[in-house]
Amino acid sequence: xxxxxxxxxxxxVICISDLYKSFGDLHVLKxxxxxxxxxxxxxxxxxxxxxxxxxxNILSGLLKPDSGTVMVLGExxxxxxxxxxxxxxxxxxxxxxxxxxxxxxxxxxxxxxxLTMNVxxxxxxxxxxxxxxxxxxxxxxxxMNQMPSDLSGGQRKRIGIARTLILxxxxxxxxxxxxxxxxxxxxxxxxLIRDVQKKYNxxxxxxxxxxxxxxxxxxxxxxxFDGMFIKTGTxxxxxxxxxxxxxxxxxxxxxx
Amino acid sequence: MTPKAKxxxxxxxxxxxxxxxxxSYVFVCRFFKQVLQRPFHFGQIIDQCYEVGLKSLPLITLxxxxxxxxxxxxxxxxxxxxxxxxxxxxxISIALVRALGPLVTALICAGKVGSSIGAELGSMxxxxxxxxxxxxxxxxxxxLVVTRVTATTLMxxxxxxxxxxxxxxxxxxxxxxxxxxxxAHFFQNGFATISFLxxxxxxxxxxxxxxxxxxxxxxxGYNASQGTQGVGKAANQAVVLTMFLVFxxxxxxxxxxxxxxxx
Ligand SMILES: Nc1ncnc2c1ncn2[C@@H]1O[C@H](COP(=O)(O)OP(=O)(O)OP(=O)(O)O)[C@@H](O)[C@H]1O
Ligand SMILES: [Mg+2]
Numbered sequence: 062x063x064x065x066x067x068x069x070x071x072x073x074v075i076c077i078s079d080l081y082k083s084f085g086d087l088h089v090l091k092x093x094x095x096x097x098x099x100x101x102x103x104x105x106x107x108x109x110x111x112x113x114x115x116x117x118n119i120l121s122g123l124l125k126p127d128s129g130t131v132m133v134l135g136e137x138x139x140x141x142x143x144x145x146x147x148x149x150x151x152x153x154x155x156x157x158x159x160x161x162x163x164x165x166x167x168x169x170x171x172x173x174x175x176l177t178m179n180v181x182x183x184x185x186x187x188x189x190x191x192x193x194x195x196x197x198x199x200x201x202x203x204x205m206n207q208m209p210s211d212l213s214g215g216q217r218k219r220i221g222i223a224r225t226l227i228l229x230x231x232x233x234x235x236x237x238x239x240x241x242x243x244x245x246x247x248x249x250x251x252x253l254i255r256d257v258q259k260k261y262n263x264x265x266x267x268x269x270x271x272x273x274x275x276x277x278x279x280x281x282x283x284x285x286f287d288g289m290f291i292k293t294g295t296x297x298x299x300x301x302x303x304x305x306x307x308x309x310x311x312x313x314x315x316x317x
Numbered sequence: 318m319t320p321k322a323k324x325x326x327x328x329x330x331x332x333x334x335x336x337x338x339x340x341s342y343v344f345v346c347r348f349f350k351q352v353l354q355r356p357f358h359f360g361q362i363i364d365q366c367y368e369v370g371l372k373s374l375p376l377i378t379l380x381x382x383x384x385x386x387x388x389x390x391x392x393x394x395x396x397x398x399x400x401x402x403x404x405x406x407x408x409i410s411i412a413l414v415r416a417l418g419p420l421v422t423a424l425i426c427a428g429k430v431g432s433s434i435g436a437e438l439g440s441m442x443x444x445x446x447x448x449x450x451x452x453x454x455x456x457x458x459x460x461l462v463v464t465r466v467t468a469t470t471l472m473x474x475x476x477x478x479x480x481x482x483x484x485x486x487x488x489x490x491x492x493x494x495x496x497x498x499x500x501a502h503f504f505q506n507g508f509a510t511i512s513f514l515x516x517x518x519x520x521x522x523x524x525x526x527x528x529x530x531x532x533x534x535x536x537x538g539y540n541a542s543q544g545t546q547g548v549g550k551a552a553n554q555a556v557v558l559t560m561f562l563v564f565x566x567x568x569x570x571x572x573x574x575x576x577x578x579x580x
Pocket of ligand 1: 087107110114158
């Protein structure tokens with residue numbers, strides 16, 4: 062891997078520099094720079110509509126950047142052939158804001174689908190074991206034969222995470238894992254994110270505007286504001302900053 | 318550093334109209350490029366054939382039969398004026414096989430199949446399921462679009478021949494009740510007037526209709542805009558555009574086939 066950058070002792074798995082992205086007249090990302098190191102959970106905090114989802118869509122190759130470089134596991138995402146991009150995507154797990162479970166399939170089929178489509182010649186037994194392992198990891202083995210429409214929001218999120226775990230990703234991208242969930246379910250999801258980090262040894266980006274989630278899951282926090290990262294550091298470091306934009310984000314979260 | 322947004326060439330509306338045409342052209346090209354590439358997803362194609370074919374069968378049977386009966390009933394009065402009621406089987410066969418069968422089938426499938434494809438893919442798009450496929454290294458175009466378009470292209474011709482046959486049966490019921498023509502006589506009379514070119518054109522036409530139904534449904538669904546409104550709009554636009562295109566294609570194919578016959 063040519064781009065394996067050693068900064069201090071840490072090896073970065075994602076390296077974004079000078080990233081720009083706009084839609085027509087709307088400039089969403091305006092010069093984003095960010096490194097994610099191996100094994101860490103990085104939380105991206107920011108208000109609605111600041112381009113958090115756009116950022117991880119670029120990381121997974123769903124959107125093309127206007128300019129700048131995006132390296133994931135040493136590959137330039139926007140310069141890959143379809144085949145190479147697909148190979149890279151097998152190492153990236155993507156948990157969608159809306160869970161994105163396949164409505165027409167039950168939970169088991171949802172999990173089997175990415176596995177059987179990407180890994181050929183698996184025996185029935187191997188598939189079954191993989192599905193059970195992933196479902197056990199999220200604690201929902203008893204929902205195996207249910208349809209997504211019969212699950213609660215929190216359960217759907219977890220099944221969505223299980224579906225990405227089945228391919229044993231090195232990088233996890235969580236888009237608002239706790240949005241729309243009650244505090245107890247949020248807590249469980251936060252625990253799950255930590256468990257996944259330990260058990261699967263992943264590096265993750267967690268997108269959220271929920272400070273509790275940020276505090277519990279993040280090793281490092283990056284504040285996205287107006288298309289740029291205005292501050293990165295640990296939770297306490299970031300919110301010790303007297304910058305008005307950061308302070309108001311913090312205050313609104315806890316005074317309401 | 319941020320690239321400036323391009324100004325419009327004509328106006329926003331006209332530009333997006335031409336962009337739409339270009340995008341659908343790209344969509345069609347993408348289909349032809351991917352349809353012959355591995356993997357073929359045969360299982361999925363068969364599932365879709367079942368969805369398109371078998372599930373439309375009751376509706377096609379009913380409409381085909383009614384078309385046959387009504388068309389015979391209405392034509393009789395005109396033919397009787399000339400004392401030519403015995404020509405009914407010939408007339409009806411030609412009308413059904415050449416025009417009515419394919420057209421009725423295409424319109425019904427546009428309504429039933431086109432809208433359901435548009436809505437299904439539309440809701441998959443809106444709920445990020447298509448993106449989810451893409452990020453798990455599955456080609457959603459291949460898995461969703463190519464299989465559906467293949468299925469409609471295969472099934473609509475079969476349904477349309479079937480529709481013509483059921484229509485003839487309906488016509489026979491009416492003719493038998495009025496003129497007491499025998500079954501064998503009716504069909505002998507009817508089939509004698511149908512040429513190979515007629516059947517060939519009908520099948521060809523239905524292939525074009527089937528392709529149109531599939532590709533428009535998929536295009537509209539695949540490009541549905543966000544929100545639940547986008548899903549309804551995709552389904553609706555798929556039906557309207559497909560019906561319009563089916564009539565245009567009918568007109569063109571009839572012209573061309575007449576021209577071929579002439580030479
Ligand atoms: N495909 C697209 N085409 C046009 N505009 C887009 C597209 N995707 C996103 N945008 C715009 O980019 C901006 C950022 O969107 P994004 O979804 O990244 O926000 P977000 O930070 O994830 O917000 P939220 O917390 O609400 O999910 C929004 O103004 C949105 O309208
Ligand atoms: Mg978002």
